[in-house]
Every structure is written in C-alpha cells, then in structure tokens.
Amino acid sequence: MAPLRLSLGCWDYDRMKALEDGRVKAEGIDLTFLNLRVEETFFRQLKYGDFDVSELSLSSYVLTLNAPEPPFIALPVFPSRMFRHQSIYVNLKAGIQSPSDLAGRRIGTPEFQMTAPVWQRGILEDEYGLKYDSPQYFTGNVEPSAVERTEKVPLKLADSVKIQPIPKGKCLAQMLADGEIDCLESATAPSTFGTHPDVGRLFPDAKEVEQDYFKRTGVFPIMHVIAVKRSVLKENPWVAQSLTKAFASSLDYAYDAIHERAALRYILPWMQFHVEETQAALCSEGNERWWQDGLTPQNTRTLEKFLEYSFKQGLANKKWEVKDLFAPGSLDAFVV
CATH class of the missing domain: 3.40.190.10 (Periplasmic binding protein-like II)
Incomplete structure (x- = not known):
C-alpha cells in the first residue's frame, strides 16, 4: 500500500531537522515538511486549515477545543518551550x-x-x-x-x-x-x-x-504543540502513533548533535559548558535530557499549570484535563 501523503507546517528547529531532511521517516507516511516561521503557520492553520499536521500555539490549540466540533487534536510533542x-x-x-x-x-x-x-x-x-x-x-x-x-x-x-x-x-x-x-x-x-x-x-x-x-x-513552560486535523485521524487513527514516534526519533538526533565534540557543529564556542550548565539546572539525577516529549511527570505538571491559567484568565471555557488534549494513539507511542 502506498504511504499516506501528509503535509507538516513547522519551523526547522534542531529537533525537527532529521524529519525535514529525511533521516527520520514516519512509518507509513510520506511527509512533506514545510519550513515556515511560526506566525505564518499559526495564521494559515487557524484561519484556513492549510496543513494536515502543524505546529500550533498551545494557547490557540486549547481555545480551539471550545468549538462544538474542534478541528484539531494534539500529539504530546512540544517543538517550542521557553522560560518567559x-x-x-x-x-x-x-x-x-x-x-x-x-x-x-x-x-x-x-x-x-x-x-x-x-x-x-x-x-x-x-x-x-x-x-x-x-x-x-x-x-x-x-x-x-x-x-x-x-x-x-x-x-x-x-x-x-x-x-x-x-x-x-x-x-x-x-x-x-x-x-x-x-x-x-x-x-x-x-x-x-x-x-x-x-x-x-x-x-x-x-x-x-x-x-x-x-x-x-519543576515547570519548564511549553509554548507549542504538534496538532493533527481530526479528519485525518478519523480516517487513519494509526497516524497519531506513527508521527509521535518519528518526532521522538528526530529529537534523538538533536541531542546527538549538541553532544558532538570532534568539531564545533554550531557557532557557539562554549557549547559543551552550556550543555553541562543546562543539565545541572534542569535535569534530575540520572537524567541527561531536559527537553522531553510525552506525558512525563514534569510535562504533566507544566500542562496542568497552563490549563489552570487558561481557564482562570477567561480563555478556555473549562479547565481541561491534560489527557483531553492528546490523541490516545499518540500517548501509546511512549509505552515501552
């Protein structure tokens, strides 16, 4: 059977590069990666639904859930995080x-x-x-x-x-x-x-x-999620898990790149020390990764806090549960 052709609107973050350049492929999917800045992606997806899959503002995504028939459902993949x-x-x-x-x-x-x-x-x-x-x-x-x-x-x-x-x-x-x-x-x-x-x-x-x-x-603010059109998953529910696994593999490549020491892969002369400092500040003992997808305890705590803020500030029409945000098949991708 021919792969399912899907479009992805997303910026070319380091954690997305392996998906963009083809080193990582989502099983059963022929993914067209459209490298767009977030402002354009958000506008086009929310107004016109231009992409099968896209990066979306976490806040805007939560607000789409206010609709009687929400157009998107997210994967537990967080392309953008930032302390504010x-x-x-x-x-x-x-x-x-x-x-x-x-x-x-x-x-x-x-x-x-x-x-x-x-x-x-x-x-x-x-x-x-x-x-x-x-x-x-x-x-x-x-x-x-x-x-x-x-x-x-x-x-x-x-x-x-x-x-x-x-x-x-x-x-x-x-x-x-x-x-x-x-x-x-x-x-x-x-x-x-x-x-x-x-x-x-x-x-x-x-x-x-x-x-x-x-x-x-323990909160590392999540800014964006990856969202899929519900119409796509209705016809192809397996896509949620396939895509989530592919994003996880692409993140692995990003970690490999920042740990490379044979030569400077990036134009930051003290990259090694920055990585060590970040690990010391953000990683628990025995864990070397400060940027993780899936519903880890830290991610769940972070999302709970955001959902509290969205509801309290009069944006979301209810206080959503974290599990309500994500396609069930995408959560299964992290079950070993």
Whole structure:
C-alpha cells in the first residue's frame, strides 16, 4: 500500500531537522515538511486549515477545543518551550521596581490569548501577587507593520479585563520606549530593547530568576504543540502513533548533535559548558535530557499549570484535563 501523503507546517528547529531532511521517516507516511516561521503557520492553520499536521500555539490549540466540533487534536510533542521571565520588558522611567508595581499599569501584548503572555500573567500572579486583570492591556504589533495584528481566536473575557487595540500606525516597541505603555509582555524582544536607554527587562537577572523558578516549581513552560486535523485521524487513527514516534526519533538526533565534540557543529564556542550548565539546572539525577516529549511527570505538571491559567484568565471555557488534549494513539507511542 502506498504511504499516506501528509503535509507538516513547522519551523526547522534542531529537533525537527532529521524529519525535514529525511533521516527520520514516519512509518507509513510520506511527509512533506514545510519550513515556515511560526506566525505564518499559526495564521494559515487557524484561519484556513492549510496543513494536515502543524505546529500550533498551545494557547490557540486549547481555545480551539471550545468549538462544538474542534478541528484539531494534539500529539504530546512540544517543538517550542521557553522560560518567559526574560521576555517581559519595562520602561525604565516608569518607576517599576517589582512585578507588583504593574498593578493598574499599561501593559502591551501582541495578543491576549498568545501562549507567552498567558504564562507571563499566570506566573506574575502566582509568584508576585499581580492579579491578571489588574493592569490595562493594549494589543497590537510589536514592530511596525502594514497589517494590523488581531486575536487569531475570538475571545469572551471577563468584564474585569481592561483591553483595547493600540491606535493604527502605532507599534508596541516604540510605545514602550516613548512611555505610552509601561510594560510589554511578549514572545519576541522589541527592537527598542538594547537600542533605547529607557527600555529594559522587568527581571534584569532573568536567567537566575528562571532557574530558581524551575527549581521550585519543576515547570519548564511549553509554548507549542504538534496538532493533527481530526479528519485525518478519523480516517487513519494509526497516524497519531506513527508521527509521535518519528518526532521522538528526530529529537534523538538533536541531542546527538549538541553532544558532538570532534568539531564545533554550531557557532557557539562554549557549547559543551552550556550543555553541562543546562543539565545541572534542569535535569534530575540520572537524567541527561531536559527537553522531553510525552506525558512525563514534569510535562504533566507544566500542562496542568497552563490549563489552570487558561481557564482562570477567561480563555478556555473549562479547565481541561491534560489527557483531553492528546490523541490516545499518540500517548501509546511512549509505552515501552
């Protein structure tokens, strides 16, 4: 029988390279890897359903579950993870000495439902007592753009949430530098960070803060999942396990690459020491992998926390269980 032809919209992360270049093949599947930046992938998949399989924002994916007939179901594969203390920026003249000073302040964010700000709002409330609906939120493009940024998924937020789009022609990066907003919660760094004297990080010692946060909570924030159209799995339920196994094999290649010592595979001269430092900070004794797929105890804890935030912030219409997020066959892929 001929392999099933499927398209995958995903960025070419190191953990995806072996799938992209063909070193790893999903059993029974002829996979067309479309190397696209996340913004394009998310927009095209959520608006038009352009791909059979795609990388998706964790937050946007959870919000698709609000629909009477959700179009996607995820695999427990996490192409993007990132600690988010480092990407909260402030105007240094706004008098913000601690996160609690953001109460009642003006905070910019590209989209309220974006995964990164969901994490940031949740962490600021959990760790520093800043109620998520205390600030005033302003949504829009971080940088100048001819296309106005809007929420990819319709929202029904609590009346206590104060949110409005920024004026046409404005961008959050410059508004932060000019003092029109006091803070920016984002995934990307604004162009005014490092180039304008009034723009800095809320946490100047972000690396140490993030490592301490992980040490105390065991949470390594998940940003994206791999999602499959439910119509594909309805006709071919075996695809969930086949794809999940292939992603796991591709991740193995990424680990092999960063441990290579014969020559520098990447342009980081102290890669070995960075790997050792990361293992010391994020790995439990006897475990050398800090980035894992599947429903490990750490991943389950992380997803539970995100689902708590999504529901509390008025995004998800119910507090989902972690097992509800994933195709059953994909979970079987990790059973030895």
